[in-house]
Amino acid sequence: MRHQRREFLKLMGVGGAFTLLPLDIARAATTLSIEDRAVYISASAGDHDDYYVSAFNASGKILFERPLPGRGHDIGLRPNHVDVAAVERRPGLYGLILDRHTGDVRAKLHCPENRRFYGHAVYSNDGRLLYITENDFDHARGVVSVWDAVDGYRRIAEFNSFGTGPHELHLMPGGEQLVIANGGLHTHPDQDGRTPLNLSSMEPNLSIIDRKTGKLIHQAALKHDWHQLSIRHLDVASNGTIAAGFQYQGALTDQVPLVGIWQPGQDIRPMEAPDTVQHRMVQYCGSVRFDASGTVFGISCPRGGLITFWDAKTNNFLTHIAAPDGCGLAATNRTGEFVGTSGLGTGWRMDAIRRKRIELPDSSLKSLHWDNHLRRIEA
């Protein structure tokens, strides 16, 4: 795969990171659709412990790749700005602020010695503040750090995440609250930073805090029988509905839900797919993403090689589409449509309503292993 990537870069006449390339000239001469102008960005990896932030266009053509010092995870997008935040996956030490068009490094974030980044970051709607989930490992406590993007990305505050092992976080509609998936897993860098140390006592939850004061506003957990369902990833619809994907830490044969819907103030509503699909989800969900309309959400299940789709209006399973090692998921501007990426290098455009999957045609995409999460930028 690395060889393929080098060949590709040779063909392009560049090496390392390079500037956003113009789209095909013939297509550029015509009016491009919104989707044609979209750029997808994700953490990625080569074959030899080499890691990147990479961007590609709607046909899967790689636009740039920026080497990272370690494996990335998700990408935070600064609204109305060129900055994107790539935070190292847990137990992460670095964060890089990159130019979304070129991959150039614009700032570096260093995790405090007694904290570790957990791979996810989100900006405030005004783009001024960046929020990152972190592990206060000595106290088995999750925190959300606050970084001032207009003051050289200075770390200015830290809030309690109100749980252990915080992972993905999002802004709630209105932009004044943050919802955090506290996965419940305690880890410590002295023990590799990834091995769970509290499987018998883990208490995952979803928490909503005021992004300015850190005050807890809402919190919900699953029933105790399901305390080993690590709530890791989530997305928020424009009406405030939160969809969450779980990763089960118990036995393979246990029958547990892997998806939940949460209306803040109520209980988390667990959702299950038909048995044959539920079984193929292999107790593990990767990314969660609402479509453009907020009525359908997709949840990737890389261990089972499936993307599952769910109806957010009826809270029912909708369908599934096979996607070997598929994990990254981004919504296009069309209802029910998503672009997904795979650790095997493939990318697809998927229609959850019509149950269709089309592979992205440009082969350059295959030069990389695409990591957990995918973000879409409308150019």
Added chain:
Amino acid sequence: MSLKFCWRTTSLLATATALLISTTAPKAHADIPDENYRPILEHLLGTVMPPKLDELNGATSNLADGLKDFCSDPDADGLLEVQGDFHSAMDIWQEIQPWRMGPLVANGRDQHIEYWPDKHGTATRQFRKLMFNKPAAFTDPKQLSDASAALQGFPALEEVLFDDKHSDQLIAADEDGVFLCQYGSAIATNLVRLTGEVRDEWPAFADAMRNAGPDSMDYATAKFAATDLYRALHEGLLIISSQKLGRPIGTDAKDASASRGESETSKRSLRNISHNLIGLFAIYDGKWGDVGQEGKGLSALIDSSLLDRSFRLNWQTVQDQLDTLPPSITELLDQPDGYQKLVDLAGQIDLLTSLVENDVGGNTNLGGGFNALDGD
């Protein structure tokens, strides 16, 4: 087999395997054309599994018929005969059980056929209540099929046929005995229905797997479909280690409890594992008893005869070791060194798991992808 010898054998095999891995690594991850996976799907799903599902359905039918005969004139010999029918049906079920895919898991069928592990003691609780109320609905197979999974499969029937108190009641044909007999018959008839459904739905599922391709939303490639077979092999071993052995082993010898094992009322927890291994090995080998053909399972993708032989040898060693043990964990734990033997067996299963991950997973390219193996 002495403990010392057992450890030494395991250690030697592990070392040999490690050497094999290191010497064959460059070939291990060579790309395999998608078309190479298709004959394996064809063989395992189309040739091997259907007769086994027939066999399972036949065994449950035989059990149901046997129970009917027994209930018409119950006596001790008749009970022994029915218990034998139960063991025959359970043997083939345990071989099929690890193939957790498609019709076997649809509509919770695997759990309806055998609700285990029962972490919260649901079956015991519900069974006690059942015997107190003796509702007529539970003697009707159709109505029973809507009941709790804990009351309608093999474990419930095991309780009826093998629990000492119930055996006495069955033979005495008192009020409890008559109810138990009718309830047991309903369970057996329900099992005939369930296994018949699996058998009937299998061909369509097998077709979906065999027709894997870009147009299929279920299986994008033949390789991807074959991943389900690899996963069944891998997960089957994990379940043996973590649940079938791990639960009775507990944290130490004092914590060990045979009653946490599978099918301990009929004293066959280790016999179950032996049959699990037969079904699992068929995924690798392609031959399952009289059915199928050696070398047409996942092993067809292993291009190193040395690696293949090593894997077979390791597997056979575990099977041989199991053959030296009694059929139940209860009996094993009664032996002075029983606990250690149980722990050793779990260690050997774990070794097989690592061989599946490294040798089979690596050489067949079915061992999982970047995100599947190391996501977050």
